[in-house]
Amino acid sequence: xxxxxxxxxxxxxxxxxxxxxxALDEGWADPARQYHDGRRARLLLDAAxxxxxxxxxxxxxxxxxxxxxxxxxQLALLGALAGRRRVGAHAVVSxxxxxxxxHAAELHESRGGEVTRTAVDRGGxxxxxxxxxxxxxxxxxxxxxxxxxxxxxxxxxxxxxELCAARGIPLVVDAxxxxxxxPVPDGWSVxxxxxxxxxxxxxxxxxxxRKGTRYASPLPYDEREARRVPGFVNVPAVVAAAVALxxxxxxxxxxxxxxxxxxxxxxxxxxxxxxxxxxxxxPVARLPHLVTFSCLYVDGEALLTALDRAGFAVSSGSSCTxxxxxxxxxxxxxxxxxxxxxxxxxxRGTTEAEVDRFLxxxxxxxxxxxAVTGVVPPTAPAADxxxxxxxxxxxxxxxLDTLGRRCxxxxxxxxxxxxxxxxxxxxxxxxxxxxARLDVPAWCAMTGHEYVGERPGEKGGVAYLVRRVRQD
Amino acid sequence: xxxxxxxxxxxxxxxxxxxxxxALDEGWADPARQYHDGRRARLLLDAAxxxxxxxxxxxxxxxxxxxxxxxxxQLALLGALAGRRRVGAHAVVSxxxxxxxxHAAELHESRGGEVTRTAVDRGGxxxxxxxxxxxxxxxxxxxxxxxxxxxxxxxxxxxxxELCAARGIPLVVDAxxxxxxxPVPDGWSVxxxxxxxxxxxxxxxxxxxRKGTRYASPLPYDEREARRVPGFVNVPAVVAAAVALxxxxxxxxxxxxxxxxxxxxxxxxxxxxxxxxxxxxxPVARLPHLVTFSCLYVDGEALLTALDRAGFAVSSGSSCTxxxxxxxxxxxxxxxxxxxxxxxxxxRGTTEAEVDRFLxxxxxxxxxxxAVTGVVPPTAPAADxxxxxxxxxxxxxxxLDTLGRRCxxxxxxxxxxxxxxxxxxxxxxxxxxxxARLDVPAWCAMTGHEYVGERPGEKGGVAYLVRRVRQD
Numbered sequence: 024x025x026x027x028x029x030x031x032x033x034x035x036x037x038x039x040x041x042x043x044x045x046a047l048d049e050g051w052a053d054p055a056r057q058y059h060d061g062r063r064a065r066l067l068l069d070a071a072x073x074x075x076x077x078x079x080x081x082x083x084x085x086x087x088x089x090x091x092x093x094x095x096x097q098l099a100l101l102g103a104l105a106g107r108r109r110v111g112a113h114a115v116v117s118x119x120x121x122x123x124x125x126h127a128a129e130l131h132e133s134r135g136g137e138v139t140r141t142a143v144d145r146g147g148x149x150x151x152x153x154x155x156x157x158x159x160x161x162x163x164x165x166x167x168x169x170x171x172x173x174x175x176x177x178x179x180x181x182x183x184x185e186l187c188a189a190r191g192i193p194l195v196v197d198a199x200x201x202x203x204x205x206p207v208p209d210g211w212s213v214x215x216x217x218x219x220x221x222x223x224x225x226x227x228x229x230x231x232x233r234k235g236t237r238y239a240s241p242l243p244y245d246e247r248e249a250r251r252v253p254g255f256v257n258v259p260a261v262v263a264a265a266v267a268l269x270x271x272x273x274x275x276x277x278x279x280x281x282x283x284x285x286x287x288x289x290x291x292x293x294x295x296x297x298x299x300x301x302x303x304x305x306p307v308a309r310l311p312h313l314v315t316f317s318c319l320y321v322d323g324e325a326l327l328t329a330l331d332r333a334g335f336a337v338s339s340g341s342s343c344t345x346x347x348x349x350x351x352x353x354x355x356x357x358x359x360x361x362x363x364x365x366x367x368x369x370x371r372g373t374t375e376a377e378v379d380r381f382l383x384x385x386x387x388x389x390x391x392x393x394a395v396t397g398v399v400p401p402t403a404p405a406a407d408x409x410x411x412x413x414x415x416x417x418x419x420x421x422x423l424d425t426l427g428r429r430c431x432x433x434x435x436x437x438x439x440x441x442x443x444x445x446x447x448x449x450x451x452x453x454x455x456x457x458x459a460r461l462d463v464p465a466w467c468a469m470t471g472h473e474y475v476g477e478r479p480g481e482k483g484g485v486a487y488l489v490r491r492v493r494q495d
Numbered sequence: 496x497x498x499x500x501x502x503x504x505x506x507x508x509x510x511x512x513x514x515x516x517x518a519l520d521e522g523w524a525d526p527a528r529q530y531h532d533g534r535r536a537r538l539l540l541d542a543a544x545x546x547x548x549x550x551x552x553x554x555x556x557x558x559x560x561x562x563x564x565x566x567x568x569q570l571a572l573l574g575a576l577a578g579r580r581r582v583g584a585h586a587v588v589s590x591x592x593x594x595x596x597x598h599a600a601e602l603h604e605s606r607g608g609e610v611t612r613t614a615v616d617r618g619g620x621x622x623x624x625x626x627x628x629x630x631x632x633x634x635x636x637x638x639x640x641x642x643x644x645x646x647x648x649x650x651x652x653x654x655x656x657e658l659c660a661a662r663g664i665p666l667v668v669d670a671x672x673x674x675x676x677x678p679v680p681d682g683w684s685v686x687x688x689x690x691x692x693x694x695x696x697x698x699x700x701x702x703x704x705r706k707g708t709r710y711a712s713p714l715p716y717d718e719r720e721a722r723r724v725p726g727f728v729n730v731p732a733v734v735a736a737a738v739a740l741x742x743x744x745x746x747x748x749x750x751x752x753x754x755x756x757x758x759x760x761x762x763x764x765x766x767x768x769x770x771x772x773x774x775x776x777x778p779v780a781r782l783p784h785l786v787t788f789s790c791l792y793v794d795g796e797a798l799l800t801a802l803d804r805a806g807f808a809v810s811s812g813s814s815c816t817x818x819x820x821x822x823x824x825x826x827x828x829x830x831x832x833x834x835x836x837x838x839x840x841x842x843r844g845t846t847e848a849e850v851d852r853f854l855x856x857x858x859x860x861x862x863x864x865x866a867v868t869g870v871v872p873p874t875a876p877a878a879d880x881x882x883x884x885x886x887x888x889x890x891x892x893x894x895l896d897t898l899g900r901r902c903x904x905x906x907x908x909x910x911x912x913x914x915x916x917x918x919x920x921x922x923x924x925x926x927x928x929x930x931a932r933l934d935v936p937a938w939c940a941m942t943g944h945e946y947v948g949e950r951p952g953e954k955g956g957v958a959y960l961v962r963r964v965r966q967d
Contacts, residue, residue: 031528035523058500058802094562253595255504255697260732
């Protein structure tokens with residue numbers, strides 16, 4: 024079994040495992056107590072805090088340990104907003120933040136706050152000009168991830184920090200995906216990270232609040248962890264987290280370089296060996312270990328299941344795999360294909376042989392799934408299909424009713440029937456699947472046809488209009 | 496070293512340690528993922544949930560795992576209040592709840608809610624009549640712990656549940672101290688517990704919401720854990736927690752009976768071998784493993800330090816040991832002595848020999864500390880000190896200025912000088928130490944003198960008036 028889902032959870036680093044076992048013996052007591060076992064736990068906790076602070080370029084008293092990366096990210100945003108509530112209740116977040124941050128922003132909205140979601144480009148990178156335009160006098164905080172968790176694109180943290188500093192607005196950085204992989208650029212006010220993303224155990228997050236940043240805890244009072252995180256501190260897990268971070272931060276840089284080369288191999292090879300596939304995310308300014316691609320005409324869940332059977336654990340932001348059946352908000356914000364989406368994130372130690380094996384099995388798996396769904400790319404024009412006269416820009420010569428059919432069916436039907444209209448004519452795909460709104464335009468961009476637009480469907484759903492451009 | 500602070504954290508149960516190690520290998524992946532490692536983690540999580548639910552008499556889908564007992568207790572109260580916000584914003588909590596619950600109640604107040612704190616008797620038990628009187632038509636929830644964490648007194652959960660049910664108000668029970676020790680009586684709507692109190696690892700709490708209870712999460716949305724707890728689920732720790740609970744719940748009942756007998760021994764022996772000591776909390780309706788006593792004329796912190804040197808890890812609710820220098824709210828609500836306070840809570844496996852050794856060293860430790868502070872109980876009346884004529888009820892014959900002196904100094908001065916006034920005369924202790932408000936009346940009750948009352952001190956602080964009653 025090759026585990027290629029490090030972005031969900033990196034396997035526990037061997038050094039962290041050893042540290043956890045020791046700390047279960049040495050650091051189990053309450054570090055707030057004054058007796059021997061308590062003092063020993065406190066010493067371990069202090070040492071862990073110093074170690075993590077050093078890696079993050081922070082002071083130990085700026086670092087609080089939280090119960091998870093999600094808690095850290097949510098406290099980071101909500102605490103920064105609460106600390107500046109006198110300035111205003113306006114928050115700016117990138118449209119591609121992790122759902123934990125977006126859900127915190129939604130909670131802020133539900134309590135009367137206002138949130139602007141800053142747009143990203145097709146590579147998933149926040150547009151600094153757009154961000155500048157989103158800032159207001161009542162903006163209490165800006166949240167921008169260091170790197171995207173689904174497509175790996177690095178965000179312009181340094182530029183955003185400069186922009187925020189000029190306006191006196193704190194920048195909150197969810198660095199969950201990058202800590203231990205690439206350094207976080209300076210200039211942030213509040214930073215959040217997650218230990219199990221860097222090889223630490225689950226149950227440990229890190230919240231760093233720079234001195235001078237106004238921060239007001241949204242949680243009940245507790246004197247522990249600089250009054251930011253209520254509850255008994257899980258010292259053994261914190262110690263293990265710190266040891267893991269120390270190990271990956273001081274480890275050979277060429278492990279990340281090695282993984283990055285493997286990712287480049289996947290980025291290059293997948294479109295060559297699997298037709299109708301789009302690799303998404305920035306090819307250069309990216310995390311070293313993560314690559315995402317989408318395959319046309321494939322049910323993402325079926326693809327993940329087939330890869331699992333073939334021995335590969337990967338994940339997906341695709342609508343077809345999420346239990347909520349809504350497309351990935353990241354891919355949606357980028358305007359790229361969501362269909363047959365696969366995220367490969369390589370844990371440390373991944374071998375080239377594993378990647379080669381993945382590349383060896385992928386084409387047949389995709390081909391088999393496509394064969395099952397029966398998509399046959401059109402090979403000849405269907406000139407015998409009448410094209411409506413007059414306003415050919417808006418009147419479809421053929422209407423495909425896919426109401427009630429889920430992704431990837433609407434796109435498969437589109438591909439199967441585009442050849443049924445003449446070049447220059449318009450075909451309508453009527454769908455009530457949210458993914459179609461993203462995938463029809465993405466399909467057009469990938470196949471060289473023209474996306475005309477959408478309008479309400481006559482029997483419900485939405486009619487997506489596509490003009491046939493290519494002859495073949 | 497004898498560790499007698501199980502109420503802070505019970506050492507990890509051996510079975511939990513083994514389970515944790517196995518689950519680090521088997522359950523580290525994201526249980527929300529569909530690949531092999533994810534499905535395996537999900538199976539472990541489901542099994543843990545079923546196991547914990549069975550012990551707690553709940554359905555598995557009523558159980559959510561949280562990141563700590565504190566988080567569970569705070570979500571329990573805040574979620575129950577939010578679920579009934581249309582009914583009202585009034586909460587009732589006992590005055591002796593754990594600080595995590597009281598701090599959640601304070602947060603509720605800071606957001607416009609109202610909180611009534613129900614009084615307890617001298618044993619620390621909530622008065623059901625007082626609770627009934629505190630309920631209102633706009634009461635959204637009632638919080639009552641199953642057992643007190645500082646003095647061990649069991650609360651009248653069954654009666655409170657009946658009362659709440661009759662009014663249609665949900666009863667929130669913080670069962671952190673009792674789960675795994677004594678069964679929780681039925682009738683609660685929301686229950687919270689903490690794994691490291693029963694021998695599980697830190698970082699795991701349990702939140703149980705009965706079907707039919709209105710609950711609205713106060714945290715950002717997350718589909719995990721029945722939408723009640725955002726963040727990656729710490730499956731290895733949850734598995735270990737469930738194994739520990741199963742082990743203590745199915746273990747021999749006589750372990751608790753054995754510990755209870757050891758506690759009885761401490762309860763009986765301490766007042767016999769250490770003069771001027773008060774054992775607090777209900778002697779019968781109590782946790783099996785916990786006993787608390789207070790020693791007059793002793794600095795609690797010094798006492799804990801001396802006990803630590805002698806090889807005993809105990810804790811204290813005393814003002815002298817808390818970093819905030821305010822007296823324990825539990826002892827304050829009970830109206831008992833806070834000075835020289837020691838909480839002994841026996842972990843499973845504590846031997847009688849350890850308890851005997853504790854009882855052997857305690858008298859000399861207390862005597863040595865008292866010798867250092869120089870308190871000499873008066874042995875003869877000091878008839879030569881003039882007693883002010885006229886209104887002897889309010890005019891002190893002697894004023895002791897202890898401004899700026901911390902507990903236990905004001906009480907030591909009081910004891911040293913009570914013999915300096917005639918029987919029937921009044922002595923004033925002027926103090927700006929919060930503990931004096933509790934400890935002067937408690938000293939009077941323990942020594943047979945009369946507490947007259949308080950009035951503002953002429954040079955600041957408060958003058959506490961004591962009438963000498965006893966001749967010796």
